[in-house]
Amino acid sequence: MLRSTFGGQLSNLFSKPTKRKGLAISRDLVTDVQALESRQLLSASPTLTNLGPTVTYNVDFNPVQIAPNASVWDADNDFNGSRLVVQMSNGRSYDQLVLAGGNGIGMNGSQVIVNGVEVGTAVIGYENNPLEVLFNANATGADVELVTRQVSFISYANWPAIEARNVTFQVFDGASNASAALTKKVAISDTPFLNSLGTSGNYRTGQEFTILGSSVSMVNAGDDYSGAKFIVKNTTVSAGDRLIIADIGPIDLDGNRILLNGAEVATFTGGNGGTPLTIQFGPGLTYAKVRGVLNNVAYTSTSGATALGQRVVSFQMIDGGGLASGVVNTSFLVLNNLSLSNPTPEPTFTAGGEFVYVASQASVTGSQAYLSGAKLEISLINVKTNDSVDLLARGGITIEGTDLFYQGTHIGTFERLFIPAQNANRGIIVTFDEGVTKAAVNSVLKTIAFKAYARGPVLTDRNISIVLRDTEGRASQPTGQTVHISNQPVIKPINSPPEYFYSAGASQFMLPTALIFDGGANYANSTFTAKVNSAKPGDELVILENYQLKLVGNDIVLRDVVIGTFTPSAGSTPLTINFNYNAREGDVQLVIQRIAYRNLSVSPNTAQRTLAFQFTDGTGAASSVLYKKVNYLT
CATH class of the missing domain: 2.60.40 (Immunoglobulin-like)
Known part of the structure; x- marks a missing residue:
């Protein structure tokens, strides 16, 4: 802004309007008008230049910048309240003037954002209605210039009129002083x-x-x-x-x-x-x-x-x-005539656990005509000792010997590829017959399962390949699946019922046939806890001795070797067993099989008890909690 040299004499340059009968003018309004007149008289008009030559819009629905090198300048940087007005004089109903994103410019609704700062609001132009941007106090000259350069033309017609559009630019500073109005042409390309x-x-x-x-x-x-x-x-x-x-x-x-x-x-x-x-x-x-x-x-x-x-x-x-x-x-x-989809997600097998399905989401696509006589080949690429890939009846699939049935209809036969030296099934070949359908094949895919029978299986991921060969012998692209092997320990109750019926005063073994599986075989420094949830007075969990197992103080002695220590249970305080480096898998299992519940109170509370058991191996990997119920006989 051109700074005033009149100091306090400025008010003498203006006089209040002459009063007229019936017309009341507030002192505040007079002051505002005088201030605006003063600002306009002392403010330089902004300058708009460098709109450049005609630009061409290719009818590709991508906005074209109209004046990408435009310059905006104002001697007094009066951009708070300034405006940019851009208008077509011969726009069509399908034409628009927009602010294209890029070069630091963005829009959030009607808000104009420059380099992350809100600098004003915009109204999009269409036909002969102007695009107008109103800048706020955050706007600088550089911001206004950037916004001016991003004004773009787009037409939403498949074959817009190819007459060049006349687009006029004008900038108004915060005092409403206007730049010269400059017109730029936008040519419409008729190139296909x-x-x-x-x-x-x-x-x-x-x-x-x-x-x-x-x-x-x-x-x-x-x-x-x-x-x-x-x-x-x-x-x-x-x-x-x-x-x-x-x-x-x-x-x-x-x-x-x-x-x-x-x-x-x-x-x-x-x-x-x-x-x-x-x-x-x-x-x-x-x-x-x-x-x-x-x-x-x-x-x-x-x-x-x-x-x-x-x-x-x-x-x-x-x-x-x-x-x-x-x-x-x-x-x-x-x-190929037949293809297989990816059988994701990748399953995880836990040592001691049950079979995991490896292709639960796989499906076949292609022509039904190429299924009769097709072969499904399942291969365990990196088979380990005691590994098995097999088919398990489910989802409409039943198995009788090596015959496969889908919803009662015979659909084919299969053979297992057994490796005697490794005691492992390394794969399966299924041959489909004339009764097969795509639905049947999809159901067979969902029966493919993996299991590692080894107590401590190799923890390497197993890679399984599934290929479908059509009637003409052309193979689909192999569909791969990875099975992860977890070393998370597992408590297998093995024929132990989920609930026991208890006679007061007796001792009831809780896990008499249980086994512990730990994929990493980390039994040294492992821990076993047994707890009565919401225990009642007199409840306790104890280790009962036999001819092999003795308790000496808090030491657990098996065949004259100390294999660990224990902390007795009392009410809701768990029985905690800490195994040492002498403990082996069989030792751990024998100890947990000797854990019993008892309550020696004269008149025990007969509410049902819930007992919780958990094993944590020497690496800190914990099994899932195994729960058992105790019901009192009354």
């Missing part, structure tokens, strides 16, 4: 534009074709479809690959002539191998007719052994005026 919508539908060997053209969108602002040309090319060609016009729906082929609803609209050449498929359109065509042909561009293979994998096909349009679009790609996979 193609956009890939991503991947097309996959192709399976033996399939008639898969459609590609519907994955490409088309815009041509010039509307020049008469005499237009499409060039479609397989950029990853393999033997037997062909690009064709599918003879379906409203499209018919007569030699190389393409008929739409019986009328010729185009001709085609090429399409074999790496030779592009070229579609030449005739006169008098519209978007709808060109689109109708494009929708039927397809891929097929004439090879009996089509190479599997990805194909990438490019599209380019040359309109009737000779303007060429950019090249866009669509991709798809050539797959």
Whole structure:
């Protein structure tokens, strides 16, 4: 701002309006008007320059910056309350003026954010309604300049009017002083534009074709479809690959002539191998007719052994005026007649635990016609001693010997691949017969299970491969699964009931046949706890001696060797057993099998008791808590 040199004499430059009859003017209003007049008289107008040459909007639905190098300057930096106004004079209803993100600019609703700071609010412009940004006290000259540069044009029409749009920029400072209004042209390109919508539908060997053209969108602002040309090319060609016009729906082929609803609209050449498929359109065509042909561009293979994998096909349009679009790609996979999905999630097997299912979410896709005679091959790649891969009846699958049934219908047979030297089942081969369906195969996949029978199994992850070979012997891509082996210990109750009936005064063994499995075999420095939850007076858990096991003070002596110590239980205080380096798996199991509940009170409380047992190995890994109930006989 040009600073005043009038000091206290400034008020003498202005006089109050003359009073008129019936008109009352407040002193505050007079003061505000005088302040604004003073600010305008003493403030320099902002300057707006460097809007640059005409920019071109390609009809691709991506906003184009109108003045990316604009400069905004104000001698007195009066940007608090300043405004940026941008307006089209010949905008269409589908045109918009927006603030494009980038270069530190963002929007949060109507809030304008510059480098993380809110500097104002914006109203988007459309048709001939202006885009307007009102800046707040946070705004600096650099912020206003950045925002001005990000003002962009976009049109939401597939073929907008190609008349250049006239866009006027003007900046007002905080005192409402205005820059010169500058007009910039936005040209509308009539170059055709193609956009890939991503991947097309996959192709399976033996399939008639898969459609590609519907994955490409088309815009041509010039509307020049008469005499237009499409060039479609397989950029990853393999033997037997062909690009064709599918003879379906409203499209018919007569030699190389393409008929739409019986009328010729185009001709085609090429399409074999790496030779592009070229579609030449005739006169008098519209978007709808060109689109109708494009929708039927397809891929097929004439090879009996089509190479599997990805194909990438490019599209380019040359309109009737000779303007060429950019090249866009669509991709798809050539797959076998049958494929398997990934069987995630990865299961974890805990030593001593039950079978875990390895393909609980796997499924087969492809043609039902290739299932009869197909083979499902399951292989344990890094099999270890006492490992087993097997099929377990469930989900509609029943097993009788080596015969498989689905919902009562015979669907095939299977064999186990046994390795005597390792006492392990390393895999399974299932052969399906004519009764099989995709639903049946999906159910068989969900029966595949793994178990390591070793007490201390190797803790290496197991890798399982699943392959489905179709009737013609073509294998699907192998589907892999990883089974993690956990060293978390497990208490196996082994035929111990979940509840016991107790006679007062007696001693009741709680885990008489239990076993402890610890994948890491870490029994030294392990701990076993037994607790009566919500104990009643007189409740206790004790270790009962036998001819091998003796208690000497707090020492636990097995066959004359101290294998650990114990802390007696009392009420809710648990029985705690700490094993030492002399303890082995069998020793630990013998001790826990001798744990008993008793209550020697004369008149014990007869409420049901809940007992909790847990084993923690020498590494600190803890088993799940095992619960048992005690019911009093009355």
